[in-house]
Amino acid sequence: MSYVMGIESWKSGKVCYKHLADPNNLRDDDYTHSFYHNLVDCIEFLTQQPAFREHMSYAPAKEFNDAEERIYPEVKSSDRWWNEQVC
Numbered sequence: 584m585s586y587v588m589g590i591e592s593w594k595s596g597k598v599c600y601k602h603l604a605d606p607n608n609l610r611d612d613d614y615t616h617s618f619y620h621n622l623v624d625c626i627e628f629l630t631q632q633p634a635f636r637e638h639m640s641y642a643p644a645k646e647f648n649d650a651e652e653r654i655y656p657e658v659k660s661s662d663r664w665w666n667e668q669v670c
Contacts, residue, residue: 588628593618643668 597614629635640659648654655661 588620588624592620592624594621595619 595616595618597616599609599614601609601613630639640657642659643661643665644659645665646654646656646660653660658664
């Protein structure tokens with residue numbers, strides 16, 4: 584994905600998990616460095632990929648097994664998604 588979106592699409596940040604009385608006394612090795620992409624850019628990239636077209640879900644669905652019991656195999660079958668988009 585970085586080749587398509589460009590190497591400059593990577594962002595970096597640092598987080599400190601130490602709780603000190605004086606945060607000004609932190610050293611560089613007290614931080615954890617992380618690299619990430621902008622979430623909206625990633626979603627736009629993934630939704631434009633032809634290979635994923637048949638596997639994308641844009642609407643909730645209630646699914647049932649052979650015994651007519653409701654099942655929840657994917658997030659699209661959750662009550663939360665159903666309540667947010669249908670009700």
